[in-house]
Amino acid sequence: MARNSILKFQYREAENRLLAGLRKNTDGPVSRYLNRPISLKITKYLLKTSITPNQISFFSFMLATVGAAFFFIDGYLYLAVGAVLAQVASVVDGCDGEIARLKFKITGFGGWFDAVLDRYADAFLLLGLTWHVWSADGNFLVFFIGFMAIIGSFMNSYTADKYDGLMKRKLDIGKQYFRVGRDVRVFIIFVGALINQPLSTLIFIALLMNTENVRRVVVLYKAEKNDIDRVIRRIEEIIGKSSVPEDPVHSRNTLEWLLKFKPDADIALRIAALGHDTERALEHRKVKRRDYADYDSFKEAHAEKSAKVLAGIMKECNIHSELIDDVVFLVRHHETGGDPRADLLRDADSVSFFQVNLPFFYARNGVEETRMRCRWGLKRLSSEMETVVEGFEYENKELSTLLENSIAEYRGISMVMHPERNLQSDSGHHVELSATSVSTQNAHRV
Ligand SMILES: [Fe+2]
Ligand SMILES: [Fe+2]
Numbered sequence: 001m002a003r004n005s006i007l008k009f010q011y012r013e014a015e016n017r018l019l020a021g022l023r024k025n026t027d028g029p030v031s032r033y034l035n036r037p038i039s040l041k042i043t044k045y046l047l048k049t050s051i052t053p054n055q056i057s058f059f060s061f062m063l064a065t066v067g068a069a070f071f072f073i074d075g076y077l078y079l080a081v082g083a084v085l086a087q088v089a090s091v092v093d094g095c096d097g098e099i100a101r102l103k104f105k106i107t108g109f110g111g112w113f114d115a116v117l118d119r120y121a122d123a124f125l126l127l128g129l130t131w132h133v134w135s136a137d138g139n140f141l142v143f144f145i146g147f148m149a150i151i152g153s154f155m156n157s158y159t160a161d162k163y164d165g166l167m168k169r170k171l172d173i174g175k176q177y178f179r180v181g182r183d184v185r186v187f188i189i190f191v192g193a194l195i196n197q198p199l200s201t202l203i204f205i206a207l208l209m210n211t212e213n214v215r216r217v218v219v220l221y222k223a224e225k226n227d228i229d230r231v232i233r234r235i236e237e238i239i240g241k242s243s244v245p246e247d248p249v250h251s252r253n254t255l256e257w258l259l260k261f262k263p264d265a266d267i268a269l270r271i272a273a274l275g276h277d278t279e280r281a282l283e284h285r286k287v288k289r290r291d292y293a294d295y296d297s298f299k300e301a302h303a304e305k306s307a308k309v310l311a312g313i314m315k316e317c318n319i320h321s322e323l324i325d326d327v328v329f330l331v332r333h334h335e336t337g338g339d340p341r342a343d344l345l346r347d348a349d350s351v352s353f354f355q356v357n358l359p360f361f362y363a364r365n366g367v368e369e370t371r372m373r374c375r376w377g378l379k380r381l382s383s384e385m386e387t388v389v390e391g392f393e394y395e396n397k398e399l400s401t402l403l404e405n406s407i408a409e410y411r412g413i414s415m416v417m418h419p420e421r422n423l424q425s426d427s428g429h430h431v432e433l434s435a436t437s438v439s440t441q442n443a444h445r446v
Contacts, residue, residue, distance in 0.1 A: 029179075030090075042095050043095045046095055074135055080194055080196075087189075093114070122182070126205070129149075129202055146206075152205065167179075180208065236248075257351050258348035272310075276345065279309050300335070310327055359394050375410060
């Protein structure tokens with residue numbers, strides 16, 4: 001007997017835990033404290049039947065629609081009956097997901113079907129309420145208020161996906177967050193209609209839903225800006241610790257050149273310009289020249305690794321995948337170019353190399369290696385950028401001469417191989433160099 005009681009207790013305990021696990025962190029306050037406790041009890045009984053989640057979704061929709069139909073009839077009694085049906089439908093609407101999760105019947109279609117029916121139910125309820133007010137006082141303005149309530153509710157559902165996604169990423173799993181959604185909306189209709197205040201209810205829903213939508217837009221805008229600031233800080237932090245002394249200056253300088261070439265450069269280009277060499281700053285991940293047969297494959301591996309490092313940083317900072325993919329593409333191609341934006345980054349990087357990095361490179365590697373590096377760097381420059389580099393002078397006169405000679409030698413080769421090169425521009429973007437603030441005749445001495 002005692003053993004039976006223990007088993008029963010354990011069964012109930014397990015059952016309660018299972019049902020409690022069906023609460024979602026996207027549940028709004030009404031759902032959490034009113035609808036969910038009731039829907040879980042209904043689910044307990046529905047589990048014993050063969051009713052499917054989609055059938056429950058449809059039943060809930062029908063209940064709400066019948067409720068909305070009552071709103072179209074004059075008189076408080078019909079308003080009150082419609083209100084009760086709408087709230088009951090909102091409670092039952094929780095059961096479809098609970099059954100689906102318990103019976104492992106979650107499908108993408110089921111969730112979507114439920115959402116579609118909910119939108120129709122919302123529209124019918126609000127239109128019914130609008131009609132109820134209009135038939136009593138005949139003022140057409142109520143249709144505008146009703147429209148604002150409906151569009152605000154629809155946009156509330158439209159913004160929910162991105163807002164919920166952000167909140168789930170920001171919060172620990174299982175934590176609740178501030179959410180004004182359908183549960184609140186239907187509950188306001190329920191209470192407002194019960195106290196016979198249909199007009200005030202409509203005005204309140206119109207204001208609340210649209211304010212909530214504006215709030216979500218602001219929250220998402222700030223969050224994205226914040227995430228991008230975090231990426232930039234992280235890149236600067238990593239590059240600031242680089243053992244390659246010119247890296248921090250080169251990173252900022254590449255961004256400066258990029259903005260001189262294209263002042264309205266998009267955020268992906270800016271991140272790519274700042275972080276294109278991040279790999280070099282991480283000692284344990286650094287791609288070593290000696291491990292590669294030629295300079296091109298070394299640079300290719302370096303670009304690939306930098307792209308990977310940046311992708312990791314951006315993922316950590318919750319950046320959306322389209323932006324990550326864009327930055328990864330640009331950084332992968334920062335040494336070679338490939339499309340107009342990647343070419344722009346390559347040019348900014350190349351010019352900055354000659355302006356900032358070359359003296360450090362020369363000090364570390366000597367004349368021959370520097371000559372080779374100059375040739376390699378000139379090869380990737382567009383003819384407009386060649387003119388910019390030509391104006392660079394260094395404190396070390398030998399280095400200035402070495403660059404001059406390399407350019408002269410390169411032009412000799414270039415003219416033989418590409419006679420058209422000096423006749424026309426070959427970079428897709430046109431920069432009025434004389435008009436930029438960069439003094440090409442005596443650029444920063446480095
Ligand atoms: Fe690079
Ligand atoms: Fe670079």
